[in-house]
Amino acid sequence: MDQLPNLGREQEMLDSMGLKSIDDLFSDIPEGVRRVDRLPLREPQSEEEIWADAQHLLGANIDLDSRPSFLSAGLARNFVPTMVPMLATRGEFLTSYTPYQPEVSQGMLQAMWEFQTMVSELVGLPVSNVSMYDASTAAAEAITCAVRVKGRKATQKGVVYVSQFVPPHRLSVIENYTQGVGIELRTLEHDSNGRVNLEAASSAEGACAVYVEQPNAFGELDEGITRLKEIIGENTALIVGVDAVSLGIVEAPGNYGADIVVGEGQPFGIGPTAGGPIYGLFACKKDYLRLMPGRIVGKTLDEDGKDAFTLTLSTREQHIRRHRATSNICSNETLIALMGAMHMALLGPEGLERLALRVAATTEIAKQAICGINGVELVDPDTPNFREFAVKLPSDASDAVTHMDAAGVLGGFPMGEWWDSMSSCLLIGCDERTTKSDIDALVSALSAWVEEVSA
Amino acid sequence: MSDIFEFNGAKGSGWSQPEPMKEDAINTVPTSLRRSNLPRWPRASEPELVRHYTLLSQRNFGIDTGFYPLGSCTMKHNPRINERVVQLPGIDRIHPLQPEHQIQGLLSIYYEMQEMLAICAGMDEVTLQPVAGAQGEFTAIRCIQEYHRRNGDVQRDKVIVPDSAHGTNPASAAMCGYEIVEIPSGEDGRLDLDALRAAVGDDTAAMMITNPSTLGIFEPEIAEAAEIVHAAGGQMYYDGANFNAILGKTDPGRMGFDAVHYNLHKTFSQPHGGGGPGSGPIGVKAHLADFLPSPIADREEAADGGATGDGYRYFWRTPTDSIGKVQQWHGNAGAVVRAWAYYRRYGRELELMSEHAVLNANYLRHQIMNPTQEQLNSIHSMPVDGAPADFVKHEFTLSMMPLKETTGVTGKDIAKRLLDYGYMSPTLYFPMIVPECLMIEPTETESREVLDKFASDFLTILSEDPEVVQSAPHDTDVRRVDEVLAARSLVLRKQFDD
Numbered sequence: 001m002d003q004l005p006n007l008g009r010e011q012e013m014l015d016s017m018g019l020k021s022i023d024d025l026f027s028d029i030p031e032g033v034r035r036v037d038r039l040p041l042r043e044p045q046s047e048e049e050i051w052a053d054a055q056h057l058l059g060a061n062i063d064l065d066s067r068p069s070f071l072s073a074g075l076a077r078n079f080v081p082t083m084v085p086m087l088a089t090r091g092e093f094l095t096s097y098t099p100y101q102p103e104v105s106q107g108m109l110q111a112m113w114e115f116q117t118m119v120s121e122l123v124g125l126p127v128s129n130v131s132m133y134d135a136s137t138a139a140a141e142a143i144t145c146a147v148r149v150k151g152r153k154a155t156q157k158g159v160v161y162v163s164q165f166v167p168p169h170r171l172s173v174i175e176n177y178t179q180g181v182g183i184e185l186r187t188l189e190h191d192s193n194g195r196v197n198l199e200a201a202s203s204a205e206g207a208c209a210v211y212v213e214q215p216n217a218f219g220e221l222d223e224g225i226t227r228l229k230e231i232i233g234e235n236t237a238l239i240v241g242v243d244a245v246s247l248g249i250v251e252a253p254g255n256y257g258a259d260i261v262v263g264e265g266q267p268f269g270i271g272p273t274a275g276g277p278i279y280g281l282f283a284c285k286k287d288y289l290r291l292m293p294g295r296i297v298g299k300t301l302d303e304d305g306k307d308a309f310t311l312t313l314s315t316r317e318q319h320i321r322r323h324r325a326t327s328n329i330c331s332n333e334t335l336i337a338l339m340g341a342m343h344m345a346l347l348g349p350e351g352l353e354r355l356a357l358r359v360a361a362t363t364e365i366a367k368q369a370i371c372g373i374n375g376v377e378l379v380d381p382d383t384p385n386f387r388e389f390a391v392k393l394p395s396d397a398s399d400a401v402t403h404m405d406a407a408g409v410l411g412g413f414p415m416g417e418w419w420d421s422m423s424s425c426l427l428i429g430c431d432e433r434t435t436k437s438d439i440d441a442l443v444s445a446l447s448a449w450v451e452e453v454s455a
Numbered sequence: 456m457s458d459i460f461e462f463n464g465a466k467g468s469g470w471s472q473p474e475p476m477k478e479d480a481i482n483t484v485p486t487s488l489r490r491s492n493l494p495r496w497p498r499a500s501e502p503e504l505v506r507h508y509t510l511l512s513q514r515n516f517g518i519d520t521g522f523y524p525l526g527s528c529t530m531k532h533n534p535r536i537n538e539r540v541v542q543l544p545g546i547d548r549i550h551p552l553q554p555e556h557q558i559q560g561l562l563s564i565y566y567e568m569q570e571m572l573a574i575c576a577g578m579d580e581v582t583l584q585p586v587a588g589a590q591g592e593f594t595a596i597r598c599i600q601e602y603h604r605r606n607g608d609v610q611r612d613k614v615i616v617p618d619s620a621h622g623t624n625p626a627s628a629a630m631c632g633y634e635i636v637e638i639p640s641g642e643d644g645r646l647d648l649d650a651l652r653a654a655v656g657d658d659t660a661a662m663m664i665t666n667p668s669t670l671g672i673f674e675p676e677i678a679e680a681a682e683i684v685h686a687a688g689g690q691m692y693y694d695g696a697n698f699n700a701i702l703g704k705t706d707p708g709r710m711g712f713d714a715v716h717y718n719l720h721k722t723f724s725q726p727h728g729g730g731g732p733g734s735g736p737i738g739v740k741a742h743l744a745d746f747l748p749s750p751i752a753d754r755e756e757a758a759d760g761g762a763t764g765d766g767y768r769y770f771w772r773t774p775t776d777s778i779g780k781v782q783q784w785h786g787n788a789g790a791v792v793r794a795w796a797y798y799r800r801y802g803r804e805l806e807l808m809s810e811h812a813v814l815n816a817n818y819l820r821h822q823i824m825n826p827t828q829e830q831l832n833s834i835h836s837m838p839v840d841g842a843p844a845d846f847v848k849h850e851f852t853l854s855m856m857p858l859k860e861t862t863g864v865t866g867k868d869i870a871k872r873l874l875d876y877g878y879m880s881p882t883l884y885f886p887m888i889v890p891e892c893l894m895i896e897p898t899e900t901e902s903r904e905v906l907d908k909f910a911s912d913f914l915t916i917l918s919e920d921p922e923v924v925q926s927a928p929h930d931t932d933v934r935r936v937d938e939v940l941a942a943r944s945l946v947l948r949k950q951f952d953d
């Protein structure tokens with residue numbers, strides 16, 4: 001065991017305390033609850049053995065980069081600049097805790113203040129926190145935050161409208177976070193072309209909040225969302241969930257009236273990592289500041305009048321406000337947000353635009369190519385898409401995925417896993433790294449399956 | 456360079472990327488939806504940013520920099536192999552929705568971790584989905600809530616927490632809609648069974664408690680407390696933030712708990728990263744297992760030996776009455792894999808980790824509380840124990856009240872002065888029941904020499920000129936930071952001139 005500096009020196013230390021054995025230190029555990037047997041676990045391993053096993057086990061996984069992959073569904077198969085993990089895992093960042101002592105934590109505090117600024121610029125809202133757990137808890141806590149802020153004036157008490165096309169795994173998180181605190185979720189209907197039904201949206205006037213996503217679960221961009229704020233009015237919060245990369249070419253929701261913007265930060269900073277750790281973006285208007293969740297860094301001065309950063313508005317948080325806190329969040333995703341900040345800074349404004357254009361380009365090319373397959377149709381033919389699009393297949397989409405898998409292509413996500421009524425629909429996701437030959441492989445694998453099931 | 460926005464290279468400068476595959480890709484966005492102004496992000500080259508972030512890192516204190524006795528947070532060394540493992544494409548480049556046969560290795564690690572955690576805590580089933588301790592609390596209380604609902608016990612609308620509980624406990628229960636009943640600790644800082652008896656009833660949904668308590672002492676009457684809560688029909692929830700003190704010596708199952716969260720970023724060394732990520736799996740007894748979030752890893756025998764060669768095929772399983780999801784995917788898989796690498800190092804000797812954590816805490820407490828006569832002569836006032844006990848577990852609390860009374864020097868002053876000596880400060884003013892509290896957790900990865908030096912420096916500070924201590928820190932990057940000004944002026948982002 002190479003992690004214990006005092007191994008083999010226990011007795012000296014015990015002697016100096018006048019104790020006989022380590023067991024003395026545990027004598028305060030009553031016999032009735034004491035464990036007598038050893039833990040029935042495996043033998044300890046050396047670092048070399050752990051590395052070998054890790055390579056073996058993780059090597060048994062098929063990674064996204066090893067084949068043409070069109071699985072996105074809310075995560076991005078991105079390319080993270082080499083600098084990012086190298087710098088973020090410097091020990092001073094990696095092994096620090098929440099910066100409760102600002103005098104020795106200026107580095108992380110400043111990096112988070114810069115992160116807040118970049119997120120604020122990205123979404124067009126003045127305030128950002130230093131991360132939520134992921135896009136789903138960001139959305140869920142945006143809703144509970146909006147209800148706190150708008151609850152009193154709302155004529156539809158506790159009511160929040162949620163877009164029909166929020167993916168079920170995200171909706172489930174939202175339901176868990178809202179079910180016990182007097183919030184009623186109602187569905188905001190979409191038209192048959194996938195767009196928000198603006199007439200139905202007008203019934204949300206007087207509710208506490210409306211939550212929509214741009215693009216929606218099918219990767220569809222909806223111009224109507226830019227008119228939502230007008231329709232629902234000042235007393236109802238507009239919460240928009242975004243694909244962060246799309247904002248290089250799609251209007252920032254803050255510029256069309258969004259009160260809170262949330263989203264997955266993952267495309268900036270870290271690979272899909274089997275779904276975590278990733279980080280949620282949370283930004284809002286000033287009116288929400290004092291009731292928002294999460295940590296916030298402010299700029300101030302030290303005793304000598306020198307610029308300094310510190311955590312601020314902590315009185316919202318659980319360690320001070322306890323059960324009246326705006327959220328239970330304590331540990332967040334700071335290190336991943338730091339990686340995000342590094343990635344954003346490397347891109348710069350024009351780099352962000354180019355990244356978005358690259359994704360838009362591959363999405364469009366793949367969409368056109370797939371539409372060329374006889375028997376495959378777009379679910380919503382006249383809708384613009386970003387990153388993802390949904391197609392209707394002649395038979396079960398999970399069967400298509402299995403078939404393509406055998407041909408060495410990860411062909412997308414079978415939407416029947418989300419909605420029973422969509423079992424023949426396939427969600428195809430593209431990214432900046434999708435190549436022409438990936439798309440060719442997808443077309444040929446999908447065509448082969450279509451031919452087989454149509455025969 | 457005062458901040459990153461001062462890097463203002465030429466338009467379009469920055470990290471280079473290939474051209475978009477299609478020239479007119481912008482036409483995929485309807486004109487009315489196109490972005491009008493790009494965000495004002497910095498325009499910087501890689502060398503500039505490498506230096507920027509290197510300089511920032513040098514202005515940040517981590518465990519790698521020095522002793523970090525931040526009580527309750529378990530700032531132990533983070534083995535570097537863990538970081539190397541998560542860079543493997545078999546975790547970094549994995550999508551959580553990939554077909555099961557493509558992620559057999561990941562599933563097997565999940566399965567191994569679920570089993571190991573269940574064994575360590577005396578629980579029947581584990582989910583790795585919650586991504587932090589607080590989310591683990593929330594998840595477990597949600598499961599308990601559904602359990603009561605299934606039993607028709609809808610009148611159970613209260614959750615009991617001791618006044619020494621961490622803030623996340625009441626906050627998590629409140630987010631599920633529960634009313635919080637806070638019970639006072641006894642004179643000795645321990646759980647007061649009479650107060651508990653008075654608080655329970657047929658409206659009790661659960662009690663949330665950590666053991667060892669936030670004072671670092673083992674609650675000897677924990678089994679009796681569990682009996683009281685169970686007799687009233689409530690459930691017992693174990694806050695596992697302090698599990699690193701007792702692993703292998705006892706477990707929450709034996710103490711009578713029904714549900715527990717683990718902090719993989721404490722007990723199992725996932726690095727804290729300046730505030731996160733964490734990982735907060737929960738374990739439950741069989742009667743709560745149906746409610747766990749979906750999915751959890753399971754396995755069956757595989758005739759072909761399985762993809763990892765261990766004889767099993769792994770798959771995701773949804774518990775029958777699952778509460779659904781608390782995070783969209785499978786939790787912080789990267790943190791789980793790091794914790795797996797950590798666990799493999801100890802295996803069945805995990806108990807050694809607890810033994811050394813407790814040895815170090817008791818040793819440091821002994822060194823601080825037993826100064827030499829010479830030291831004692833120059834000390835203004837000795838601290839007093841936050842709770843009287845022969846032994847502590849992995850941490851201890853000191854009340855600096857006597858010093859405050861004699862010299863005006865507060866716990867916060869001591870905390871700031873420790874920074875001058877090259878230490879991170881202990882946890883300050885928590886638990887709230889100890890006046891002028893410093894909470895010290897050395898962890899098992901500090902040597903005796905470090906503990907001796909810290910004790911001696913701590914005692915030196917107690918004898919220093921109060922004015923020097925009150926105006927600390929003196930030798931840090933910045934001096935004492937004006938938090939009141941920060942909250943008043945609220946400069947939460949960069950303001951641009953244009």
Ligand SMILES: Cc1ncc(COP(=O)(O)O)c(C=O)c1O
Pocket residue numbers: 329330331527528587588589590621623624665669694696697718733734735
């Ligand atoms: C006693 C205790 N309980 C719960 C928590 C919450 O854990 P997390 O920060 O992972 O949400 C903490 C961590 O700070 C803690 O110290």
